[in-house]
Amino acid sequence: MPELPEVETVRRGLEPVMQGARFMGVEQRRADLRFAFPEGFAGRLEGRRVVSLGRRAKYLLADLDDGMVLICHLGMSGSFRIETAGDGSLTPGIFHQARSKDDRHDHVVFDMEGPAGRARVIYNDPRRFGYMDLVARAALAEHAWFRGLGVEPTGNSLDPADLAKRLIGKTAPLKAALLDQRIIAGLGNIYVCEAMWRAELSPLKPAGRLVGKTGRPREALVRLTEAIRAVISEAIAAGGSSLRDHIRTDGTLGYFQHGFSVYDREGKACPRPGCGDTVRRIVQGGRSTFYCPRCQKN
């Protein structure tokens, strides 16, 4: 599913029509996605105004004017699209026009009215691995989905010393540790593979070996931290990666997939100058890992 860069791209796409806008109508077309919607979901949103649209890990968070937060996770195949009349001057009538030709997987429809005019925001999710909830902002940190969530891999939040504390003594392979949302929150299969390649670290290496005896981060961990930060920020700048499901709210594609070094490149040449080896695919924990056996020996 969308990993952090894709979710951040969606957040930025929705912000212009959501921030400061009011839910004029909410249509919930089924009782559940991955989980059941909370009781009275649509009615509790209607009439509320979005104070701000944020993100934590792979979760979109819409803070409302009554102190509640709308939480959305896109699962593997969730996407939002925005429909307007094109000139931003939508009348309510436009919303009653025929649905798009393949609306089978449009599960939630938000009719918004705000500073930017009216917009219809539609949640589509073929596999229905996504989920939503509505909780008090004050209780968010203790919510089951957020309690124990690790550090954000963006900006200054990701610090080698802090990461060392989380990895110390871990015998799990590095790949598994980086996918563990309790350690770093927001990374998925793509960016974990890319970051390990950039840092020239083996996905099989026990994660705890990145930490020195005294508990200080080894040089490799500093390198990995920088690689994660770089790949995430570059991916956000590219609008995320569009493989199968990720699409921006305006219907355009992200283009970071063209910048992949190893992900989905099994059998192709390792792009590191002078390497000459071939990208290999192995399976760890049931998920594909792509890496260069020569660059990522240790």
Place this chain on the structure above:
DNA sequence: CTCACATCCTGGATGC
């Protein structure tokens, strides 16, 4: 603690 594996779903790619 760690792992392998199944599970929730649909759709696209591939192979016969």
Place this chain on the structure above:
DNA sequence: TGCATCCAGGATGTGA
């Protein structure tokens, strides 16, 4: 063209 099979960006729960 059909049909079967495998695979997919996530997260959770089970049992070993």
